[in-house]
Amino acid sequence: MITNYHKEAFAKLSEERQNFLLDIAIDEFSSKGYKNANINVIAKNAGISIGLMYKYFSTKEDLFLTCLSKGMTILHTTLEDVMKSNDKLLKKAERVIRASLVLSRENTNYIKLYNEITAEKDGERAVALAKEVETHTSTIYITAIAQALASGDVRQDLNPRLFAFFLDNLLMMLQFSFSCEYYKERLCIYTGVNIDELNDEEIVNQLLKFVESAFTFEKN
Amino acid sequence: MITNYHKEAFAKLSEERQNFLLDIAIDEFSSKGYKNANINVIAKNAGISIGLMYKYFSTKEDLFLTCLSKGMTILHTTLEDVMKSNDKLLKKAERVIRASLVLSRENTNYIKLYNEITAEKDGERAVALAKEVETHTSTIYITAIAQALASGDVRQDLNPRLFAFFLDNLLMMLQFSFSCEYYKERLCIYTGVNIDELNDEEIVNQLLKFVESAFTFEKN
Amino acid sequence: MITNYHKEAFAKLSEERQNFLLDIAIDEFSSKGYKNANINVIAKNAGISIGLMYKYFSTKEDLFLTCLSKGMTILHTTLEDVMKSNDKLLKKAERVIRASLVLSRENTNYIKLYNEITAEKDGERAVALAKEVETHTSTIYITAIAQALASGDVRQDLNPRLFAFFLDNLLMMLQFSFSCEYYKERLCIYTGVNIDELNDEEIVNQLLKFVESAFTFEKN
Amino acid sequence: MITNYHKEAFAKLSEERQNFLLDIAIDEFSSKGYKNANINVIAKNAGISIGLMYKYFSTKEDLFLTCLSKGMTILHTTLEDVMKSNDKLLKKAERVIRASLVLSRENTNYIKLYNEITAEKDGERAVALAKEVETHTSTIYITAIAQALASGDVRQDLNPRLFAFFLDNLLMMLQFSFSCEYYKERLCIYTGVNIDELNDEEIVNQLLKFVESAFTFEKN
DNA sequence: GATGAATGAGGTTTCATTCAT
DNA sequence: GATGAATGAAACCTCATTCAT
Numbered sequence: 059m060i061t062n063y064h065k066e067a068f069a070k071l072s073e074e075r076q077n078f079l080l081d082i083a084i085d086e087f088s089s090k091g092y093k094n095a096n097i098n099v100i101a102k103n104a105g106i107s108i109g110l111m112y113k114y115f116s117t118k119e120d121l122f123l124t125c126l127s128k129g130m131t132i133l134h135t136t137l138e139d140v141m142k143s144n145d146k147l148l149k150k151a152e153r154v155i156r157a158s159l160v161l162s163r164e165n166t167n168y169i170k171l172y173n174e175i176t177a178e179k180d181g182e183r184a185v186a187l188a189k190e191v192e193t194h195t196s197t198i199y200i201t202a203i204a205q206a207l208a209s210g211d212v213r214q215d216l217n218p219r220l221f222a223f224f225l226d227n228l229l230m231m232l233q234f235s236f237s238c239e240y241y242k243e244r245l246c247i248y249t250g251v252n253i254d255e256l257n258d259e260e261i262v263n264q265l266l267k268f269v270e271s272a273f274t275f276e277k278n
Numbered sequence: 279m280i281t282n283y284h285k286e287a288f289a290k291l292s293e294e295r296q297n298f299l300l301d302i303a304i305d306e307f308s309s310k311g312y313k314n315a316n317i318n319v320i321a322k323n324a325g326i327s328i329g330l331m332y333k334y335f336s337t338k339e340d341l342f343l344t345c346l347s348k349g350m351t352i353l354h355t356t357l358e359d360v361m362k363s364n365d366k367l368l369k370k371a372e373r374v375i376r377a378s379l380v381l382s383r384e385n386t387n388y389i390k391l392y393n394e395i396t397a398e399k400d401g402e403r404a405v406a407l408a409k410e411v412e413t414h415t416s417t418i419y420i421t422a423i424a425q426a427l428a429s430g431d432v433r434q435d436l437n438p439r440l441f442a443f444f445l446d447n448l449l450m451m452l453q454f455s456f457s458c459e460y461y462k463e464r465l466c467i468y469t470g471v472n473i474d475e476l477n478d479e480e481i482v483n484q485l486l487k488f489v490e491s492a493f494t495f496e497k498n
Numbered sequence: 499m500i501t502n503y504h505k506e507a508f509a510k511l512s513e514e515r516q517n518f519l520l521d522i523a524i525d526e527f528s529s530k531g532y533k534n535a536n537i538n539v540i541a542k543n544a545g546i547s548i549g550l551m552y553k554y555f556s557t558k559e560d561l562f563l564t565c566l567s568k569g570m571t572i573l574h575t576t577l578e579d580v581m582k583s584n585d586k587l588l589k590k591a592e593r594v595i596r597a598s599l600v601l602s603r604e605n606t607n608y609i610k611l612y613n614e615i616t617a618e619k620d621g622e623r624a625v626a627l628a629k630e631v632e633t634h635t636s637t638i639y640i641t642a643i644a645q646a647l648a649s650g651d652v653r654q655d656l657n658p659r660l661f662a663f664f665l666d667n668l669l670m671m672l673q674f675s676f677s678c679e680y681y682k683e684r685l686c687i688y689t690g691v692n693i694d695e696l697n698d699e700e701i702v703n704q705l706l707k708f709v710e711s712a713f714t715f716e717k718n
Numbered sequence: 719m720i721t722n723y724h725k726e727a728f729a730k731l732s733e734e735r736q737n738f739l740l741d742i743a744i745d746e747f748s749s750k751g752y753k754n755a756n757i758n759v760i761a762k763n764a765g766i767s768i769g770l771m772y773k774y775f776s777t778k779e780d781l782f783l784t785c786l787s788k789g790m791t792i793l794h795t796t797l798e799d800v801m802k803s804n805d806k807l808l809k810k811a812e813r814v815i816r817a818s819l820v821l822s823r824e825n826t827n828y829i830k831l832y833n834e835i836t837a838e839k840d841g842e843r844a845v846a847l848a849k850e851v852e853t854h855t856s857t858i859y860i861t862a863i864a865q866a867l868a869s870g871d872v873r874q875d876l877n878p879r880l881f882a883f884f885l886d887n888l889l890m891m892l893q894f895s896f897s898c899e900y901y902k903e904r905l906c907i908y909t910g911v912n913i914d915e916l917n918d919e920e921i922v923n924q925l926l927k928f929v930e931s932a933f934t935f936e937k938n
Numbered sequence: 939g940a941t942g943a944a945t946g947a948g949g950t951t952t953c954a955t956t957c958a959t
Numbered sequence: 960g961a962t963g964a965a966t967g968a969a970a971c972c973t974c975a976t977t978c979a980t
Contacts, residue, residue, distance in 0.1 A: 067939085091399045093313035097975065107941045109978085118975060170399075176460045177397035179311045179390075184459030192464045200468070213491070220484040223468035224448060231447035239404030240396045244412045248420070248443035264440040268492045271433070275495035277487070287964080317950070327966045332951065507960085531839045533753040537954065547962045549957085558954065610839075616900045617837035619751045619830075624899030632904045640908070653931070660924040663908035664888060671887035679844030680836045684852045688860070688883035704880040708932045711873070715935035717927070727943080757971070767945045772972065 061190070063123035068114035077128075079104050079114070084125045088170035092122055126175065129168030130191050136161055141198050147206035151225065151269050155262055158229050162236030169237035199226055206273075213276040225269065232265065281410075283343040288334035297348075299324050299334070301387075304345045308390035312342055346395065349388030350411050356381055361418050367426035371445065371489050375482055378449050382456030389457035419446055426493075433496040445489065452485065501630070503563035508554035517568075519544050519554070524565045528610035532562055566615065569608030570631050576601055581638050587646035591665065591709050595702055598669050602676030609677035639666055646713075653716040665709065672705065721850075723783035728774035737788075739764050739774070744785045748830035752782055786835065789828030790851050796821055801858050807866035811885070811929050815922055818889050822896030829897035859886055866933075873936040885929065892925065 062069075068076065082104045086095045097118050101111040115121040140153045162169060175191070178184040199222035206212045212221075234241040246253055249261075282289075288296065302324045306315045317338050321331040335341040360373045382389060395411070398404040419442035426432045432441075454461040466473055469481075502509075508516065522544045526535045537558050541551040555561040580593045602609060615631070618624040639662035646652045652661075674681040686693055689701075722729075728736065742764045746755045757778050761771040775781040800813045822829060835851070838844040859882035866872045872881075894901040906913055909921075 089399060091313070091397065093311070094399070096973085099974095101942095108976085109941050110939080112976070113940075173397055176454070176458070177311065177393055178460050179309055179314070181459045185463045188460050188463035188467060192467045196464075196468050213487075215487065217480065217484045219469050220481060221488065223465065224485060224488050226468070227451035228444060228447055231451065234396075238396070239401045240398050240408050243405045243408035244416075245443065247408060247412045248416050248446070249439050260437065261440060264437050265444060267433075267435065267497070268441065268444050270497060271495040272488045272492035274497070275491040277490060277494070290964095316948090318948095328951085329953080329966055330964070333964075336951095338950065529839060531753070531837065533751070534839070536952085539953095541963095548955085549962050550960080552955070553961075613837055616894070616898070617751065617833055618900050619749060619754070621899045625903045628900050628903035628907060632907045636904075636908050653927075655927065657920065657924050659909050660921060661928065663905065664925060664928050666908070667888055667891035668884060671891065674836075678836070679841045680838050680848050683845045683848035684856075685883065687848060687852045688856050688886070689879050700877065701880060704877050705884060707873075707875065707937070708881065708884050710937060711935040712928045712932035714937070715931040717930060717934070730943095756969090758969095768972085769945055769974080770943070773943075776972095778971070 063120040063127065064115055065113065068124075071114075079106075080125050080128050083121055084129060084167050084171060087122055087125055087174065088167040092174055095122075097121065126171050126187075126191075129165070129171045132165060133161060133168055133172065134195055137195065138198055141202055146209075146211050147202055148211070148270055148273065150202060151273070152266055154229065155232065155265055155269070158232050159236060159258060159262060162233045166237045169233045173234055173238045173241075196222060196226065212273045215276055216273070221273065224272070228265065228269065232261075283340040283347065284335055285333065288344075291334075299326075300345055300348050303341055304349065304387045304391060307342055307345055307394065308387040312394055315342075317341065346391050346407075346411075349385070349391045352385060353381060353388055353392065354415055357415060358418055361422055366429075366431050367422055368431075368490055368493065370422060371493070372482075372486055374449065375452065375485055375489070378452050379456060379478060379482060382453045386457045389453045393454055393458045393461075416442060416446065432493045435496055436493070441493065444492070448485065448489065452481075503560040503567065504555055505553065508564075511554075519546075520565050520568050523561055524569060524607050524611060527562055527565055527614065528607040532614055535562075537561065566611050566627075566631075569605075569611045572605060573601060573608050573612065574635055577635060578638055581642055586649075586651050587642055588651070588710055588713065590642060591713070592706055594669065595672065595705055595709070598673050599676060599698060599702060602673045606677045609673045613674055613678045613681075636662060636666065652713045655716055656713070661713065664712070668705065668709065672701075723780040723787065724775055725773065728784075731774075739766075740785055740788050743781055744789065744827045744831060747782055747785055747834065748827040752834055755782075757781065786831050786847075786851075789825070789831045792825060793821060793828050793832065794855055797855060798858055801862055806869075806871050807862055808871075808930055808933065810862060811933070812922075812926055814889065815892065815925055815929070818892050819896060819918060819922060822893045826897045829893045833894055833898045833901075856882060856886065872933045875936055876933070881933065884932070888925065888929065892921075 068079075071079075083095075083100045086100045086103070090096075095118075097111060098108050100121070101108045104111075111121070115124065136157055137154060140157050141150055143150060143153070145153065172191070175184075175187045178187060200218050203212065203216070203218040203222050203225075207214065207216065207218055231241070235245040236242065242253055245256070249256060251257075288299075291299070303315075303320045306320045306323070310316075315338075317331060318328055320341070321328045324331075331341070335344060356377055357374060360377050361370055363370060363373070365373070392411070395404075395407045398407060420438050423432065423436070423438040423442050423445075427434065427436065427438055451461070455465040456462065462473055465476070469476060471477075508519075511519070523535075523540045526540045526543070530536075535558075537551060538548050540561070541548045544551075551561070555564065576597055577594060580597050581590055583590060583593070585593070612631070615624075615627045618627060640658050643652065643656070643658040643662050643665075647654065647656065647658055671681070675685040676682065682693055685696070689696060691697075728739075731739070743755075743760045746760045746763070750756075755778075757771060758768055760781070761768045764771075771781070775784060796817055797814060800817050801810055803810060803813070805813070832851070835844075835847045838847060860878050863872065863876070863878040863882050863885075867874065867876065867878055891901070895905040896902065902913055905916070909916060911917075
C-alpha cells in the first residue's frame with residue numbers, strides 16, 4: 059500500500075509508539091469488527107486522549123485503514139519473502155503453505171483484519187481495498203506460475219492467472235480457518251476434531267498433495 | 279437449520295408474504311451488512327410499521343437469522359440436489375462448480391448473507407452459526423469422497439475430510455468471487471479483466487482441471 | 499367503592515368469568531406493577547383477544563381500577579367483618595391483627611395492588627384513589643375507637659382519629675411486610691431471620707402488646 | 719450505602735454541580751416515579767446533552783440509585799444524629815418523631831424516592847435495595863431499644879427487634895403521610911381536615927403518647 | 939501538543955390503542 | 960360479539976466527532 063491514511067502528527071511519533079498504538083487498535087478492530095469497534099475505547103486502552111487520537115487520524119476509517127496497512131504489510135512481506143526464492147514452484151508452494159500456517163498462529167489479528175474487509179459491502183470501498191491489498195501478491199503468484207509454465211515445471215494447459223487465483227483461494231481459506239472464529243469452527247466440522255486437537259502436519263501434507271497434483275498432472 | 283427464529287405471527291403469513299418480507303430484509307442485510315442494516319428501513323420498504331415487524335421477529339438478530347435460514351436453505355438445496363446424483367465424484371464436482379456459478383449469478387444476496395456470517399467475531403455465535411450452516415453440507419461432501427475412495431475413483435492417499443474441506447474452500451471462494459464486492463474485485467485483479475468481461479467458461483474449465491488433477495493423480 | 503370502571507359488556511359476563519379475568523389481570527399488575535404490566539399479555543393469558551379486552555375496559559387504567567376495586571372489596575370486607583362484632587376494642591384489635599396476617603398469606607396479590615397505589619405520584623389520581631380506598635375503613639376504625647372512648651375502655655386522652663390512623667398504619671405495614679418484596683426483606687432485616695423462619699405468633703403477640711399498651715395506659 | 723452507581727466522570731464534577739444534577743433528577747423521579755421519569759427530560763432540565771448524562775451514569779437505573787443514595791444518606795444522617803444522643807429512649811423517640819416531621823416538610827423528594835422503592839416488584843432488586851437502605855437504621859433502633867431494655871427504661875417483656883420494627887413502621891408512615899400524595903390524602907381522611915389545616919403538634923403529641931405507652935406499660 | 943467534556947443524530951425496542959372484518 | 964393485525968410515538972442508549980482550554 060502506498061497511500062497514507064494517518065495525519066502528519068502520527069508520522070512524527072517514534073516507530074515504537076506508532077506500533078504500540080496500532081496494535082491496540084488492531085486488537086479492538088479484530089476482536090469486535092469495524093462497526094462494533096469503539097474509537098474512544100481504543101484511545102483509552104492506549105492511554106491517550108480521544109482528542110489526540112483525532113490529531114493522528116481524521117476518522118475512524120482512517121485509523122482502521124492504517125491498521126490494515128500495517129497488518130497487510132506484515133502478511134505480504136512474509137509471503138513475498140518465501141516467493142522470491144529460487145525454488146521451484148511446488149517447493150515455493152510448500153513453503154508458502156507452511157508460512158501461512160505460522161502466520162495464522164502468530165498474527166491472528168492481522169488475518170482477522172483481512173477477513174474483516176472481505177465482508178465490505180460498499181462497492182467503491184471494496185474495490186479500493188482489494189486493489190491495495192491484492193494487487194501486489196497476485197502479481198507475485200501469477201509471475202511465479204508463469205515462470206514455472208515457461209520452465210515446463212507445471213502442466214502446460216493451466217492458465218497462470220486462474221491457477222494463481224485458486225492457489226491463493228486455498229491459502230486464504232487456510233489462514234482464515236486458523237484465525238477467524240467462524241472458519242475455525244468450520245474447519246473442526248470438516249476434520250471432525252476439536253480445535254485443540256487439529257493435526258497441522260496432516261493438513262499441510264494433504265493440502266500439498268492437493269496442490270501438487272493440481273499443478274502437475276494433466277489429464278489426457 | 280432446524281430452529282425457527284421468527285414468532286408465530288410470521289408463520290401465519292402466506293408464504294408469498296413471508297418471502298416478500300424476507301427478500302426485502304435480505305436486500306438490506308446483504309447490501310449493508312448486519313450492523314449497518316436498519317430495521318426501520320426494512321419495515322418502511324416492506325410497507326409495514328415497525329411495530330408489526332416486531333410482531334414477526336423478536337429482535338433484529340432473529341430477523342437476520344430468519345433471512346439467513348432462508349438463504350442457506352436455498353443454497354444448500356441446490357448443491358445437495360447436485361450431489362445426490364449417481365454420478366462419479368468428478369462429474370459431481372463439475373456439476374457442483376457450475377451450480378455454484380449459477381447460484382452466484384442468481385442468488386447473489388444469499389451468498390452475501392453467508393459471507394456476512396463468516397466475519398462474525400463473537401466466538402459463541404460463530405460456533406453456533408457454523409454448526410447450523412456447515413454441518414450438513416460438509417457431511418455430503420465427505421461422504422461422496424469417501425465413497426469415491428472406496429470405489430477407487432480417486433487417489434488412494436487422500437484424506438476424505440480434508441479433501442472435502444479443500445474442495446468446499448474452492449467452491450466458497452468461487453461463490454464469493456462472483457457475489458461479494460471485495461472478492462469480485464479480487465477476481466478481476468487475478469484475471470486481469472473487468473467484471474463484465476469475465477469468461478465464466480474458462481474459469482470453470484480451469485477450476486475443473488485443478489480439482490480433477492488434485493483428486494485423481496497420485497505422485498509416486 | 500361505588501364507581502364502576504368497566505364497560506357494560508364486562509357487567510354482562512358471568513361472575514365467574516369476571517373473576518377469572520380479573521384474577522389474571524391482578525396477577526400481572528401485582529407482579530409487575532402498573533406501568534410494567536402489559537395489557538396484551540393479560541389478554542393472552544386470559545385467552546381472549548385484545549380487542550375484546552377493550553370491549554370490557556376503555557383503558558389500561560380502567561382495568562387496573564377494576565382489579566383494585568375487587569381487591570379492596572375483599573380486603574375491606576374481611577376487616578369490616580371483624581370490626582362489626584360486639585367485642586371490646588382490644589379484642590377487635592387482636593382479631594384484626596390476626597386477620598391481617600391471614601390476608602397477607604392468602605391474598606398477597608390484593609395487598610400488592612394496594613401497595614402499588616400508595617406510590618401513585620399524580621396528585622389528583624392519588625386523592626381519588628385514597629378517597630375510594632380509605633374512607634370507609636377509616637370510619638370504621640374511628641367509630642370503634644370513639645365508642646371505646648365513650649365506654650371508658652381506652653385511655654381518655656387519646657384522639658380517636660389519630661389513634662385510628664396509627665393503628666391502621668401498623669396494620670398496613672404488617673400486611674405489606676408479609677406481601678411486598680421490599681417490605682418482606684425489611685421485616686427480615688428487623689427480625690434477623692430468613693423469610694421462611696419468621697415466627698408469626700411472636701410477631702402477633704408483640705404487636706398486640708404494643709397496641710394494647712398504647713391504647714390503654716395513660717401517663718400521669 | 720457503600721457502593722457507587724455513577725461513573726468516574728460524575729465524581730470529577732464539583733460537589734455543587736453534582737448536587738445540581740441530582741436535584742433535578744430527584745425532582746423528576748420523585749414527581750413521576752422511576753418508570754415514568756424520562757432521562758432526556760432530566761438532561762434537558764439540567765441543560766446538558768443526553769450523551770453527557772450517559773458519561774455520568776451508565777443507565778437510568780444507576781442514575782436513580784445515585785439519587786436514592788443521596789436521598790437516603792440525608793434522611794439517615796438526620797435520624798442517626800438524633801439517635802446517637804445520650805437521651806433516654808423515649809426522649810430519643812420524641813426527637814426522632816419531630817425530626818421525621820421536619821424531614822417530611824423539607825426533604826419531601828427524598829421521602830418520595832424512598833416510597834418509590836418500597837413498591838419495587840422485582841424480588842432480587844427489592845432485597846438488594848432493602849439491605850442497603852434498611853440495615854443501618856434498623857441496627858440503630860434495635861440497639862437503642864436493647865440498651866433501654868437493659869437499663870430498665872422500658873417494659874421488660876418487649877422484643878427489641880420487633881418493637882424497633884413497629885416504631886420504624888410508625889415513623890415511615892408518618893414521613894410518607896406528609897410527603898407522598900396518596901398517604902397525604904389518607905392522613906386527611908383520618909384526621910378529617912384539609913391538608914393545609916393539619917395540626918402538626920397534635921399529631922406529634924398523640925403519636926408520642928401512643929409510642930410512650932406502648933414502650934412503657936406492661937399489662938399484668 | 940494534548941486533553942476530555944460535550945454533543946446529538948440515530949438505532950433498537952415496547953406497548954396502549956384502533957379498526958376493519 | 961369477537962378478533963388480532965396493525966400502528967407509531969416514545970424511551971433508552973451508543974459513539975464518532977468537535978472544540979475550548
